Amino acid sequence: MAVNAIAQDAARLLDTAARAAREAAGTVARAPAPVKTAALHAAAAALRARTEALLAANAADLEAAPGLTDAFRDRLTLTPARIEAMAKGLEEVAALPDPVGRVLSEWTRPNGLVIRRIAQPLGVIGMIFESRPNVTADAAALCLKSGNAVILRGGSESLRSATAIHACMVEGLRAAGLPEAAVQVAPTADRAFVGAMLRASGLIDLIVPRGGKGLVTRVLEEARVPVLAHAEGLCHTYIHAAADPAMARSILANAKMRRTGVCGATETLLIDAAIAPTLLPLLIEDLRALGCDFRADDRARTIVPGLTAATDQDFATEWLDAILAVKVVDGIDAALAHIRRFGSEHTEAIVTQDEAAARAFLDGIDSAVGLWNASTQFCDGGEFGFGAEIGIATGRLHARGPVGVEQLCTYRYHVIGTGQTRP
Amino acid sequence: MAVNAIAQDAARLLDTAARAAREAAGTVARAPAPVKTAALHAAAAALRARTEALLAANAADLEAAPGLTDAFRDRLTLTPARIEAMAKGLEEVAALPDPVGRVLSEWTRPNGLVIRRIAQPLGVIGMIFESRPNVTADAAALCLKSGNAVILRGGSESLRSATAIHACMVEGLRAAGLPEAAVQVAPTADRAFVGAMLRASGLIDLIVPRGGKGLVTRVLEEARVPVLAHAEGLCHTYIHAAADPAMARSILANAKMRRTGVCGATETLLIDAAIAPTLLPLLIEDLRALGCDFRADDRARTIVPGLTAATDQDFATEWLDAILAVKVVDGIDAALAHIRRFGSEHTEAIVTQDEAAARAFLDGIDSAVGLWNASTQFCDGGEFGFGAEIGIATGRLHARGPVGVEQLCTYRYHVIGTGQTRP
Numbered sequence: 113m114a115v116n117a118i119a120q121d122a123a124r125l126l127d128t129a130a131r132a133a134r135e136a137a138g139t140v141a142r143a144p145a146p147v148k149t150a151a152l153h154a155a156a157a158a159l160r161a162r163t164e165a166l167l168a169a170n171a172a173d174l175e176a177a178p179g180l181t182d183a184f185r186d187r188l189t190l191t192p193a194r195i196e197a198m199a200k201g202l203e204e205v206a207a208l209p210d211p212v213g214r215v216l217s218e219w220t221r222p223n224g225l226v227i228r229r230i231a232q233p234l235g236v237i238g239m240i241f242e243s244r245p246n247v248t249a250d251a252a253a254l255c256l257k258s259g260n261a262v263i264l265r266g267g268s269e270s271l272r273s274a275t276a277i278h279a280c281m282v283e284g285l286r287a288a289g290l291p292e293a294a295v296q297v298a299p300t301a302d303r304a305f306v307g308a309m310l311r312a313s314g315l316i317d318l319i320v321p322r323g324g325k326g327l328v329t330r331v332l333e334e335a336r337v338p339v340l341a342h343a344e345g346l347c348h349t350y351i352h353a354a355a356d357p358a359m360a361r362s363i364l365a366n367a368k369m370r371r372t373g374v375c376g377a378t379e380t381l382l383i384d385a386a387i388a389p390t391l392l393p394l395l396i397e398d399l400r401a402l403g404c405d406f407r408a409d410d411r412a413r414t415i416v417p418g419l420t421a422a423t424d425q426d427f428a429t430e431w432l433d434a435i436l437a438v439k440v441v442d443g444i445d446a447a448l449a450h451i452r453r454f455g456s457e458h459t460e461a462i463v464t465q466d467e468a469a470a471r472a473f474l475d476g477i478d479s480a481v482g483l484w485n486a487s488t489q490f491c492d493g494g495e496f497g498f499g500a501e502i503g504i505a506t507g508r509l510h511a512r513g514p515v516g517v518e519q520l521c522t523y524r525y526h527v528i529g530t531g532q533t534r535p
Numbered sequence: 536m537a538v539n540a541i542a543q544d545a546a547r548l549l550d551t552a553a554r555a556a557r558e559a560a561g562t563v564a565r566a567p568a569p570v571k572t573a574a575l576h577a578a579a580a581a582l583r584a585r586t587e588a589l590l591a592a593n594a595a596d597l598e599a600a601p602g603l604t605d606a607f608r609d610r611l612t613l614t615p616a617r618i619e620a621m622a623k624g625l626e627e628v629a630a631l632p633d634p635v636g637r638v639l640s641e642w643t644r645p646n647g648l649v650i651r652r653i654a655q656p657l658g659v660i661g662m663i664f665e666s667r668p669n670v671t672a673d674a675a676a677l678c679l680k681s682g683n684a685v686i687l688r689g690g691s692e693s694l695r696s697a698t699a700i701h702a703c704m705v706e707g708l709r710a711a712g713l714p715e716a717a718v719q720v721a722p723t724a725d726r727a728f729v730g731a732m733l734r735a736s737g738l739i740d741l742i743v744p745r746g747g748k749g750l751v752t753r754v755l756e757e758a759r760v761p762v763l764a765h766a767e768g769l770c771h772t773y774i775h776a777a778a779d780p781a782m783a784r785s786i787l788a789n790a791k792m793r794r795t796g797v798c799g800a801t802e803t804l805l806i807d808a809a810i811a812p813t814l815l816p817l818l819i820e821d822l823r824a825l826g827c828d829f830r831a832d833d834r835a836r837t838i839v840p841g842l843t844a845a846t847d848q849d850f851a852t853e854w855l856d857a858i859l860a861v862k863v864v865d866g867i868d869a870a871l872a873h874i875r876r877f878g879s880e881h882t883e884a885i886v887t888q889d890e891a892a893a894r895a896f897l898d899g900i901d902s903a904v905g906l907w908n909a910s911t912q913f914c915d916g917g918e919f920g921f922g923a924e925i926g927i928a929t930g931r932l933h934a935r936g937p938v939g940v941e942q943l944c945t946y947r948y949h950v951i952g953t954g955q956t957r958p
Contacts (some may be wrong), residue, residue, distance in 0.1 A: 142899075225909055227920070232901070318932065370956070370957055478564075482949050484951050486950055489957040490957055495648075496650060508740050509741065509933040522933075525936050529909025531908050532910065533786060534918060
């Protein structure tokens, strides 16, 4: 089939899906909280009841995709434990406070008008993700809880798994009397469908890409629809001269090595020259024992000989691995300058007992999250108390940091009068 | 000069300006409130002191632009009164509470982490506007107050006026010790500069277009940078069966005729069939006396003979003139269906004494602003208590309705710990 025809076909499919989603969004936006909760519980029950079918669909996906790396295969694989975790995840989202209709602020004007700013769902969300089939359930749950409709497009390698999971979500919607079009999966693996999603201004309100740098970059380049950008997590931990050494060691070990593949993992250590001679060797030893490797600047290598030399490229690298870039700095301004140059405005932390230094550091960065005396790995919706997250936003508009159900809402105003006219 | 070379030249100019703006933004984001206030007051003083020079620049603009309509000429013209209004406007913005650094919310996690969500300027704003040179001062004031840097690109017909006004803003920045690059005007009237602004992702954080439908549409189509969409204001006033007739008459007259050229002007009247026979003739008479014309559906024309027949196109028209589309409806659901089909999600009002009906109407619309028993013309930053507005946002992300200094901010998180690590 000619490329044009494929693209037109995909555009038509997307148009149909998006219009159905838009209509469903009008209903789920106004669905009472208990109805949405019931849908999520019913979907969780369906996941558990259909475990065999889910595993079979997943096995078919895995068999149809030869030549995968072990890590990729692992991300694709469903197990009974992972299915149970998916179901539990739906129930956790169900238990969250309903964000729709919250009165965000209220005030009375001198003329007596009462103005209320009220949380309202965004509308239709387009979720584009790679690898992990469980995102089908996680993202659908967050969108539904926040009163949004969603169109999910996962990786083509997990199409059968995603479709099987989707069937469980639909069972949940049916059980609660909600429109099935509130949660849809892409009806075709064709990449042209993604392109159509990205250009569906007016039909889709927000695109959420979740995956590797390649996916996010492609989405940001092509999209006409607003994108919740989740760019790199090139996070820094800055050990200030007045840091408590024991605290610094425990925080850094956690920030780097708790899980190296998460966006909140520290990728670069900045350490004040004043404290480096005594503390840096201990930090390196701690991390080496946990399996970490290093790329260090000259001053660090003078203190701890034998470390691999770091290049500027290294300081600009999000390792997502057991590798830490290390730089010795002269005070907060130097640390801030480094972060300004190499950071991705995601998450930075300072370890210090000096409150003034902490304030100066927190005020000096522009990142979505700044921590004082805590691990960068806390940049997470669950840890923030949001219950769950659809991702971490690193752009500047609408939402920054962990994106939970509240951030999947916008707002509107209700103005209550008694006949006022404007002079 | 070849088009390519012009585009490259404009791109280079924009790149230079945007980088300077980005650097200045780092400073103004952290400028203490009194410093920004001082800059605005000094700029106001400069406007007053340079009145003659401003008028001369404006006269040169007007002379160089033959063949303008009266309305356009009027929008372009500066007078001593308008210059004084500009200066007063700067002082009013200066008097607003400073939005930067507001703690939007704060909570403590079970593990003791204290999390704060804090308002922070967006960064660099690109303002693209038509006709009115005073926008140079108004927009610059709002951006500066909210800690943002701004690049202003007005219509080419008002380039000299805008440049002269800009000089006053720069005088204000200098007097307060703030970087001059915090407020810049486009150094060239070349349209390629606008194109470069729209594509400056990473350098400009938000584009605010302010002008006619043609400008806004072009910006939305070309922009890669997020745009604060200010689309049509196709506003509705719905007179419900349980409306107080006197209130309905006074509200409608204000909503339509107070000023017909504002986006909050009511363009379509929806009136319940139950009340139309007695009330519609009075409403038509009121408005006719004020100079309004009508496009009415068949049922309205049966009640008030002689009205021009309305087409669907009329119901989809933002008149910005003394013309009102009129439709008789059967209850709230019909009113909502009409608004859903023809509205622009801007502002809608219901007039009724029935609270349940009011709630159903307000809940049933998706518009940025919904009013009960008040005029749609209240959709305005000043009327909302925001002090001033840079425009009305009709998109769904980041901000909706009147955009004041608070809406020109985003937020970030500060997380205060005592050594916590994540399990």
